[in-house]
Amino acid sequence: MPKSQPLIELREVTKSYDSPEGRTTPLKEVSAVIPPESVIALMGPSGTGKSTLFRLLNRLEDPDHGSITYKGKPLSEWDPILLRREVHYVFQSAVLFPKTVADNLNYPLKLQGKSMSEEEMARLLERVGLSKSYLTRSIEKLSGGEKQRVHLARSLSLNPHVLLLDEPTASLDPESTERIEQEMRCYREKGHTVLWITHQPEQARRIADQVWHLESGHLRQEEMKR
Numbered sequence: 001m002p003k004s005q006p007l008i009e010l011r012e013v014t015k016s017y018d019s020p021e022g023r024t025t026p027l028k029e030v031s032a033v034i035p036p037e038s039v040i041a042l043m044g045p046s047g048t049g050k051s052t053l054f055r056l057l058n059r060l061e062d063p064d065h066g067s068i069t070y071k072g073k074p075l076s077e078w079d080p081i082l083l084r085r086e087v088h089y090v091f092q093s094a095v096l097f098p099k100t101v102a103d104n105l106n107y108p109l110k111l112q113g114k115s116m117s118e119e120e121m122a123r124l125l126e127r128v129g130l131s132k133s134y135l136t137r138s139i140e141k142l143s144g145g146e147k148q149r150v151h152l153a154r155s156l157s158l159n160p161h162v163l164l165l166d167e168p169t170a171s172l173d174p175e176s177t178e179r180i181e182q183e184m185r186c187y188r189e190k191g192h193t194v195l196w197i198t199h200q201p202e203q204a205r206r207i208a209d210q211v212w213h214l215e216s217g218h219l220r221q222e223e224m225k226r
């Protein structure tokens with residue numbers, strides 16, 4: 001789609017939750033545009049609504065007021081399954097099942113009646129900084145950071161148009177972090193868009209075209225110079 005058109009647009013989006021402690025409103029009339037082929041870093045203190053925004057973009061929840069469009073069409077008019085194939089949420093805790101890495105990588109394509117060759121799986125692992133030897137490793141014996149990378153590799157196998165990443169490098173060492181950052185820059189260059197929750201301002205500066213600061217329900221956008 002043309003770069004001048006918004007890929008995703010939020011118009012006066014409000015989301016509240018009621019609990020015994022009272023009402024929380026993580027998003028108060030938030031308006032913003034996500035351009036195609038961009039990396040947006042989403043920052044803000046814990047509990048400010050970053051995951052809430054991801055849940056809305058993935059239609060796991062709907063806004064109380066306001067609207068969100070993807071490719072010009074309101075999210076409410078998208079089939080949620082189709083939408084989630086295009087706008088893919090990579091949760092912070094890896095949702096993997098206790099078999100081998102290869103079984104986990106193959107799983108989403110298997111659901112679509114397809115499969116991946118060993119070489120394709122090895123290339124996916126390489127993109128997240130893991131060697132081919134991991135294919136036969138059992139998920140239960142991997143470290144938290146290794147699981148997180150297998151999870152990301154599995155998401156990449158679906159080639160989603162938009163990736164929603166919740167602290168994808170939280171358990172990684174600097175070298176592995178750099179590998180993922182580089183991979184996501186390439187992903188944008190291939191025409192994709194990435195929203196990336198991070199608590200590290202230096203990482204936001206390294207990866208993002210825009211940094212979104214979410215605080216007390218409001219969004220402040222900071223344009224990065226490239």
Ligand SMILES: Nc1ncnc2c1ncn2[C@@H]1O[C@H](COP(=O)(O)OP(=O)(O)OP(=O)(O)O)[C@@H](O)[C@H]1O
Nearest residue numbers: 017018019024026045046047048049050051052053
């Ligand atoms: N289903 C729910 N019911 C009640 N309150 C909720 C619900 N989901 C989220 N909240 C509240 O909404 C606020 C925003 O939560 P959210 O998970 O979006 O924060 P976050 O910025 O992603 O936090 P973190 O950085 O800790 O992951 C928090 O105060 C949270 O307690």
